[in-house]
Amino acid sequence: MTSSIPPAAAKGFQNGSRYDQARPSYPSEAVDSLLKHLQVDGLKGARIVDLGAGTGIFTKLLANRDEGFEIYAVEPHANMRAELEKKRLKGVKVMEGGASSMRGVESQCVDAVVAAQLMIIVRFANMEALEEIYRVLIPGGVFGMIWNIEDYNAPKSWEPTTKWEAKLKEITWASGDDHPRFRHEKWRQVFEKQLESTPLTIQAADPLFSLPLGEESVKFTHWLSREAILDRYHSQSQFAVLEGEQLLDIKSQSDEAMAGAYVDKNERGELPLHGQTHFAWTTAIPGAPLKEGG
Secondary structure (H helix, E strand, O other): OOOOOOHHHHHHOOOHHHHHHHOOOOOHHHHHHHHHHOOOOOOOOOEEEEEOOOOOHHHHHHHOOOOOOEEEEEOOOHHHHHHHHHOOOOOEEEEOOEOOEOOOOOOOOEEEEEEEOHHHHOOOOOHHHHHHHHHHEEEEEEEEEEEEEEHHHOOOOOOOOOHHHHHHHHHHHHOOOOOOOHHHOOOOHHHHOOOOOOOOOOOOOOOOEOOOOEEEEEEEEEEEOHHHHHHHHHOOHHHHOOOHHHHHHHHHHHHHHOOOOOOOOOOOOOEEEEEEEEEEEEEEOOOOOOOOOO
Protein backbone atom coordinates (compact mmCIF):
# COMPACT_ATOMS: atom_id res chain seq x y z
CA MET A 1 0.00 0.00 0.00
CA THR A 2 1.27 3.44 -0.91
CA SER A 3 1.70 5.50 2.23
CA SER A 4 -0.70 8.40 2.61
CA ILE A 5 1.47 10.00 5.27
CA PRO A 6 3.53 13.04 4.32
CA PRO A 7 7.20 12.42 5.30
CA ALA A 8 7.08 15.25 7.85
CA ALA A 9 4.06 13.75 9.59
CA ALA A 10 5.56 10.26 9.52
CA LYS A 11 8.61 11.62 11.33
CA GLY A 12 6.75 13.95 13.66
CA PHE A 13 4.35 11.37 15.04
CA GLN A 14 6.80 8.62 15.89
CA ASN A 15 6.00 9.26 19.55
CA GLY A 16 2.36 8.17 19.57
CA SER A 17 2.20 8.14 23.37
CA ARG A 18 3.21 11.79 23.66
CA TYR A 19 0.66 12.77 21.01
CA ASP A 20 -2.07 10.83 22.83
CA GLN A 21 -1.34 12.59 26.11
CA ALA A 22 -1.08 16.08 24.63
CA ARG A 23 -4.10 16.14 22.35
CA PRO A 24 -7.60 16.90 23.70
CA SER A 25 -10.79 14.92 23.43
CA TYR A 26 -14.00 16.36 21.95
CA PRO A 27 -16.92 18.04 23.74
CA SER A 28 -19.89 15.72 24.22
CA GLU A 29 -22.22 18.38 22.80
CA ALA A 30 -20.29 18.39 19.53
CA VAL A 31 -20.01 14.59 19.35
CA ASP A 32 -23.74 14.10 20.01
CA SER A 33 -24.68 16.64 17.35
CA LEU A 34 -22.29 15.19 14.76
CA LEU A 35 -23.57 11.63 15.29
CA LYS A 36 -27.14 12.85 14.79
CA HIS A 37 -26.12 14.43 11.49
CA LEU A 38 -24.34 11.18 10.57
CA GLN A 39 -27.68 9.42 11.21
CA VAL A 40 -26.12 6.88 13.58
CA ASP A 41 -27.22 8.41 16.90
CA GLY A 42 -29.28 5.66 18.55
CA LEU A 43 -28.66 3.23 15.68
CA LYS A 44 -27.71 -0.03 17.40
CA GLY A 45 -24.74 -1.82 15.88
CA ALA A 46 -24.15 0.83 13.22
CA ARG A 47 -20.93 0.37 11.28
CA ILE A 48 -18.58 3.35 11.30
CA VAL A 49 -15.16 3.98 9.81
CA ASP A 50 -12.99 6.20 11.98
CA LEU A 51 -10.66 7.41 9.25
CA GLY A 52 -7.19 8.46 10.36
CA ALA A 53 -8.01 7.19 13.84
CA GLY A 54 -4.57 8.07 15.21
CA THR A 55 -4.19 6.98 18.82
CA GLY A 56 -7.95 6.58 19.18
CA ILE A 57 -8.99 9.84 20.83
CA PHE A 58 -12.23 9.98 18.84
CA THR A 59 -12.44 6.19 18.48
CA LYS A 60 -12.75 5.86 22.25
CA LEU A 61 -15.75 8.20 22.29
CA LEU A 62 -17.46 6.04 19.66
CA ALA A 63 -16.59 2.80 21.46
CA ASN A 64 -18.02 4.05 24.76
CA ARG A 65 -21.43 4.84 23.27
CA ASP A 66 -24.49 2.74 24.14
CA GLU A 67 -25.23 1.95 20.49
CA GLY A 68 -22.55 -0.74 20.39
CA PHE A 69 -21.04 0.55 17.17
CA GLU A 70 -18.94 -1.73 14.98
CA ILE A 71 -15.92 0.48 14.33
CA TYR A 72 -13.20 0.20 11.70
CA ALA A 73 -10.32 2.32 13.00
CA VAL A 74 -8.22 3.01 9.89
CA GLU A 75 -4.78 4.53 10.50
CA PRO A 76 -1.65 4.59 8.29
CA HIS A 77 0.95 5.39 10.98
CA ALA A 78 2.32 2.27 12.73
CA ASN A 79 3.15 4.05 16.01
CA MET A 80 -0.29 5.59 16.20
CA ARG A 81 -1.94 2.23 15.52
CA ALA A 82 0.16 0.60 18.23
CA GLU A 83 -0.99 3.17 20.76
CA LEU A 84 -4.61 2.63 19.72
CA GLU A 85 -4.33 -1.15 19.93
CA LYS A 86 -3.10 -0.88 23.52
CA LYS A 87 -6.49 0.54 24.51
CA ARG A 88 -8.35 -2.65 23.49
CA LEU A 89 -11.52 -0.70 22.78
CA LYS A 90 -14.78 -2.63 22.57
CA GLY A 91 -16.12 -3.16 19.06
CA VAL A 92 -13.03 -1.67 17.38
CA LYS A 93 -11.07 -3.31 14.58
CA VAL A 94 -7.76 -1.50 14.07
CA MET A 95 -6.68 -1.51 10.43
CA GLU A 96 -3.75 -0.20 8.41
CA GLY A 97 -4.88 2.15 5.68
CA GLY A 98 -5.56 5.71 4.65
CA ALA A 99 -8.15 7.88 2.98
CA SER A 100 -7.25 6.68 -0.51
CA SER A 101 -6.96 2.99 0.40
CA MET A 102 -9.20 1.35 3.01
CA ARG A 103 -8.32 -2.22 2.11
CA GLY A 104 -10.30 -4.69 4.14
CA VAL A 105 -13.36 -2.45 4.33
CA GLU A 106 -15.92 -3.83 1.90
CA SER A 107 -17.82 -1.65 -0.55
CA GLN A 108 -21.11 -0.15 0.67
CA CYS A 109 -20.78 -1.73 4.11
CA VAL A 110 -20.65 1.19 6.57
CA ASP A 111 -23.31 3.63 7.68
CA ALA A 112 -20.92 6.51 8.28
CA VAL A 113 -17.33 7.60 7.88
CA VAL A 114 -15.89 10.13 10.29
CA ALA A 115 -12.53 11.87 10.14
CA ALA A 116 -11.30 13.57 13.31
CA GLN A 117 -8.46 16.07 12.76
CA LEU A 118 -7.48 14.03 9.71
CA MET A 119 -6.93 16.68 7.07
CA ILE A 120 -4.55 18.48 9.40
CA ILE A 121 -2.26 15.42 9.43
CA VAL A 122 -2.84 13.52 6.20
CA ARG A 123 -3.34 15.03 2.75
CA PHE A 124 -6.57 13.44 1.62
CA ALA A 125 -8.42 16.47 0.27
CA ASN A 126 -8.60 15.04 -3.26
CA MET A 127 -11.04 13.18 -5.50
CA GLU A 128 -9.25 9.86 -5.08
CA ALA A 129 -9.94 9.97 -1.36
CA LEU A 130 -13.56 11.05 -1.85
CA GLU A 131 -14.05 8.09 -4.19
CA GLU A 132 -12.71 5.69 -1.56
CA ILE A 133 -14.89 7.18 1.17
CA TYR A 134 -17.88 6.97 -1.17
CA ARG A 135 -17.04 3.34 -1.98
CA VAL A 136 -17.28 2.11 1.62
CA LEU A 137 -20.46 4.04 2.48
CA ILE A 138 -23.92 2.58 2.01
CA PRO A 139 -26.05 4.57 -0.47
CA GLY A 140 -27.10 7.70 1.40
CA GLY A 141 -24.47 7.16 4.09
CA VAL A 142 -22.89 10.23 5.64
CA PHE A 143 -19.29 11.43 5.78
CA GLY A 144 -18.44 13.65 8.77
CA MET A 145 -15.39 15.64 9.79
CA ILE A 146 -14.56 17.10 13.18
CA TRP A 147 -11.69 19.26 14.41
CA ASN A 148 -10.60 20.77 17.70
CA ILE A 149 -9.26 24.17 16.68
CA GLU A 150 -7.46 26.12 19.37
CA ASP A 151 -7.36 29.90 18.96
CA TYR A 152 -3.64 29.72 18.25
CA ASN A 153 -4.17 27.35 15.29
CA ALA A 154 -7.26 28.97 13.79
CA PRO A 155 -7.95 30.67 10.45
CA LYS A 156 -6.77 34.26 10.22
CA SER A 157 -10.37 35.47 10.25
CA TRP A 158 -11.00 33.99 13.72
CA GLU A 159 -10.27 36.46 16.51
CA PRO A 160 -8.19 35.04 19.39
CA THR A 161 -9.72 35.37 22.85
CA THR A 162 -6.59 36.52 24.70
CA LYS A 163 -3.38 38.38 23.92
CA TRP A 164 -1.14 35.39 24.60
CA GLU A 165 -3.21 33.19 22.31
CA ALA A 166 -2.93 35.88 19.63
CA LYS A 167 0.85 35.81 20.02
CA LEU A 168 0.94 32.02 19.73
CA LYS A 169 -1.24 32.29 16.64
CA GLU A 170 1.25 34.71 15.07
CA ILE A 171 4.03 32.16 15.69
CA THR A 172 1.91 29.36 14.22
CA TRP A 173 1.22 31.24 11.00
CA ALA A 174 4.77 32.60 10.68
CA SER A 175 6.27 29.13 11.14
CA GLY A 176 3.91 27.23 8.85
CA ASP A 177 5.02 24.59 6.34
CA ASP A 178 3.38 23.62 3.06
CA HIS A 179 0.99 21.02 4.46
CA PRO A 180 -2.74 21.81 4.19
CA ARG A 181 -4.46 22.33 7.53
CA PHE A 182 -7.87 23.42 8.73
CA ARG A 183 -6.69 26.98 9.30
CA HIS A 184 -5.95 27.41 5.58
CA GLU A 185 -9.67 26.85 4.89
CA LYS A 186 -9.01 24.94 1.66
CA TRP A 187 -10.55 21.66 2.79
CA ARG A 188 -13.99 22.59 1.40
CA GLN A 189 -12.62 22.99 -2.12
CA VAL A 190 -12.52 19.29 -2.97
CA PHE A 191 -16.26 19.07 -2.36
CA GLU A 192 -16.97 22.24 -4.31
CA LYS A 193 -14.91 21.01 -7.28
CA GLN A 194 -16.60 17.63 -7.67
CA LEU A 195 -18.19 18.61 -10.98
CA GLU A 196 -14.92 20.03 -12.28
CA SER A 197 -12.95 16.83 -11.66
CA THR A 198 -12.76 14.00 -14.16
CA PRO A 199 -11.14 11.04 -12.38
CA LEU A 200 -11.00 7.77 -14.28
CA THR A 201 -13.64 5.99 -12.24
CA ILE A 202 -16.18 8.76 -11.69
CA GLN A 203 -17.56 10.94 -14.44
CA ALA A 204 -17.76 14.69 -13.94
CA ALA A 205 -21.56 14.54 -14.21
CA ASP A 206 -21.76 12.28 -11.16
CA PRO A 207 -21.05 14.23 -7.96
CA LEU A 208 -20.39 11.96 -5.01
CA PHE A 209 -21.41 14.09 -2.03
CA SER A 210 -24.17 16.59 -1.37
CA LEU A 211 -23.69 20.35 -1.18
CA PRO A 212 -23.77 22.65 0.61
CA LEU A 213 -21.90 21.01 3.46
CA GLY A 214 -23.58 21.09 6.83
CA GLU A 215 -21.40 22.88 9.39
CA GLU A 216 -21.60 23.69 13.11
CA SER A 217 -19.21 24.84 15.84
CA VAL A 218 -19.09 24.51 19.62
CA LYS A 219 -16.81 26.81 21.61
CA PHE A 220 -14.64 25.37 24.37
CA THR A 221 -12.42 26.57 27.20
CA HIS A 222 -9.91 24.19 28.78
CA TRP A 223 -8.10 25.21 31.97
CA LEU A 224 -4.61 23.76 31.73
CA SER A 225 -1.19 24.27 33.21
CA ARG A 226 1.28 26.36 31.25
CA GLU A 227 3.34 23.21 30.62
CA ALA A 228 0.32 21.28 29.34
CA ILE A 229 -0.58 24.07 26.92
CA LEU A 230 2.96 24.22 25.60
CA ASP A 231 2.99 20.42 25.20
CA ARG A 232 -0.20 20.63 23.19
CA TYR A 233 1.11 23.55 21.16
CA HIS A 234 4.36 21.80 20.31
CA SER A 235 2.49 18.59 19.37
CA GLN A 236 1.16 20.29 16.25
CA SER A 237 2.53 18.45 13.24
CA GLN A 238 4.41 21.48 11.92
CA PHE A 239 6.37 21.69 15.17
CA ALA A 240 6.58 17.97 15.98
CA VAL A 241 9.10 17.49 13.16
CA LEU A 242 11.47 20.25 14.26
CA GLU A 243 14.87 19.59 15.79
CA GLY A 244 17.90 21.50 17.03
CA GLU A 245 17.95 25.28 16.68
CA GLN A 246 14.59 25.43 14.94
CA LEU A 247 12.86 23.64 17.79
CA LEU A 248 14.65 25.71 20.43
CA ASP A 249 13.63 28.90 18.63
CA ILE A 250 9.94 27.91 18.55
CA LYS A 251 10.04 26.91 22.23
CA SER A 252 11.68 30.22 23.10
CA GLN A 253 9.06 32.20 21.19
CA SER A 254 6.12 30.30 22.68
CA ASP A 255 7.59 30.55 26.21
CA GLU A 256 7.90 34.31 25.78
CA ALA A 257 4.33 34.60 24.49
CA MET A 258 3.00 33.03 27.68
CA ALA A 259 5.31 34.77 30.11
CA GLY A 260 3.63 38.19 30.13
CA ALA A 261 1.76 39.67 33.07
CA TYR A 262 -1.40 39.78 30.92
CA VAL A 263 -1.86 35.99 31.20
CA ASP A 264 -4.79 35.26 33.53
CA LYS A 265 -4.68 32.24 35.83
CA ASN A 266 -7.09 30.48 38.16
CA GLU A 267 -6.40 29.51 41.77
CA ARG A 268 -4.53 26.39 40.60
CA GLY A 269 -2.29 28.42 38.34
CA GLU A 270 -3.99 27.11 35.19
CA LEU A 271 -4.63 29.19 32.08
CA PRO A 272 -7.79 29.26 29.95
CA LEU A 273 -7.16 27.73 26.52
CA HIS A 274 -9.88 28.78 24.09
CA GLY A 275 -11.04 27.37 20.78
CA GLN A 276 -13.84 25.81 18.80
CA THR A 277 -14.81 22.27 17.91
CA HIS A 278 -15.90 22.58 14.29
CA PHE A 279 -17.68 19.78 12.46
CA ALA A 280 -19.10 19.26 8.99
CA TRP A 281 -21.02 16.54 7.17
CA THR A 282 -22.21 15.56 3.71
CA THR A 283 -24.33 12.72 2.31
CA ALA A 284 -23.19 10.21 -0.30
CA ILE A 285 -25.44 10.69 -3.33
CA PRO A 286 -26.78 7.30 -4.47
CA GLY A 287 -26.16 6.24 -8.04
CA ALA A 288 -22.57 7.20 -8.82
CA PRO A 289 -20.52 4.28 -10.18
CA LEU A 290 -18.23 2.68 -7.62
CA LYS A 291 -14.47 2.40 -7.94
CA GLU A 292 -13.02 -1.06 -7.53
CA GLY A 293 -11.72 -1.92 -4.05
CA GLY A 294 -12.53 -3.53 -0.77
